[in-house]
Amino acid sequence: QKEVEQDPGPLSVPEGAIVSLNCTYSNSAFQYFMWYRQYSRKGPELLMYTYSSGNKEDGRFTAQVDKSSKYISLFIRDSQPSDSATYLCAILIPPGEAQKLVFGQGTRLTINP
Amino acid sequence: TAGITQAPTSQILAAGRSMTLRCTQDMRHNAMYWYRQDLGLGLRLIHYSNTAGTTGKGEVPDGYSVSRANTDDFPLTLASAVPSQTSVYFCASSAHWQHEQFFGPGTRLTVL
Numbered sequence: 001q002k003e004v005e006q007d008p009g010p011l012s013v014p015e016g017a018i019v020s021l022n023c024t025y026s027n028s029a030f031q032y033f034m035w036y037r038q039y040s041r042k043g044p045e046l047l048m049y050t051y052s053s054g055n056k057e058d059g060r061f062t063a064q065v066d067k068s069s070k071y072i073s074l075f076i077r078d079s080q081p082s083d084s085a086t087y088l089c090a091i092l093i094p095p096g097e098a099q100k101l102v103f104g105q106g107t108r109l110t111i112n113p
Numbered sequence: 114t115a116g117i118t119q120a121p122t123s124q125i126l127a128a129g130r131s132m133t134l135r136c137t138q139d140m141r142h143n144a145m146y147w148y149r150q151d152l153g154l155g156l157r158l159i160h161y162s163n164t165a166g167t168t169g170k171g172e173v174p175d176g177y178s179v180s181r182a183n184t185d186d187f188p189l190t191l192a193s194a195v196p197s198q199t200s201v202y203f204c205a206s207s208a209h210w211q212h213e214q215f216f217g218p219g220t221r222l223t224v225l
Contacts, residue, residue, distance in 0.1 A: 008153060032212055043117075043203055043216030044156070088155060092212055099144060099207050100171070101214060103156040 003027060004091050006104025015113050019076040023089035023104045026070065032092035033065050035074045038106070039085045047087070048074070079111045115139055117217035119204050125223045126194050134189040134220050136204030144207045145187040146171075146214060147179060149200040156203065162187055194224040 006023040013019055021035075031052055036044035050056045053067040062075040072089055086106045093100040120135045138145065147159040148171075158171030162181040176198060178190045187206075191198055201221050205214040 006155070034212070041219075043205075043218050045216070046213045049212060099209075099212060099214065100158060100161065101156075102158075102172075103148075105153060105155040 003102045004089060004104045006089050007107055008105045010108040010110065012110040012112060013079060015079060015081060015111055017079050017111075019074075019079050019083070019109060019111075021074040021076075021087050021089075021107050021109070023072045024070055025072065025091055028067065028070065030091045030093075033063070033072045034090040034092065034101070035061075035063055036088040036090055036103075037085045038088060044088055081111045081113050084110045117204055117206060117215055119202075119217040119220050121220060122218070123221040123223075125225060126191075128195055128224055129193055132191050132194060132222070134191075134202055134204075134222070136187045136189070136217060137185050138187075138204075138206045138215075138217075139185065140206060140208070140215065141184060142206035142208045142215070143184065144209065145181065146205040146207075147177070147187070147189045148203045148205065149173065149198075150203060150219075151200050159189065159202075194222075196224045198222065199224045 034049040035047045037047045038044040048063045050063045053065045056063045060077045064073045086108045088106040089104040090101045117138045143164045146161045148156040150156045157173050160179040162168045201219045203219045204217040207214045
């Protein structure tokens, strides 16, 4: 079983819609959960990260972690065409000798005007 | 500041040839990483380095080697390229007190 699983989509929604992106993970010891955004032909950029469980909000974006079900979500409210990108969830492997990230497959999102 | 630069931007390489992908960061980050990104597989860690002089293997290290002679540079070498190494390669770096990794713009490599 992969450590992180993500539905690759693609996902296409109209402008203004609420978008829900999701990942599942396998190891209950994981504590740091991240969402990266990657525009076409660019490198990924950190969008948000959360520690342990609960919600974290930043403008139109909300990251949610449910440790009981090993499920992480990213919600985008009032989606805009500029939100069109690939979204990657990532989990930080428990601190050790390096900050190793394990990524999901990425979900390609298109917001249609 | 430039952040992370990678060279070349893209390359077509004949199978069996060697190649070095270059990565330079100007943020004085101690840790650096190489990932490959393939459709349907996401980003996978090839090699990493905690600090200058040390390196470690990631999830998919076979066929690749790295060195870390100084803080800023982290080259990735393919000694004898094979078509399965066709991918987009990203270099990243992070500071030891941060969880965020900063990514370069990537190198698109095609091995024929």
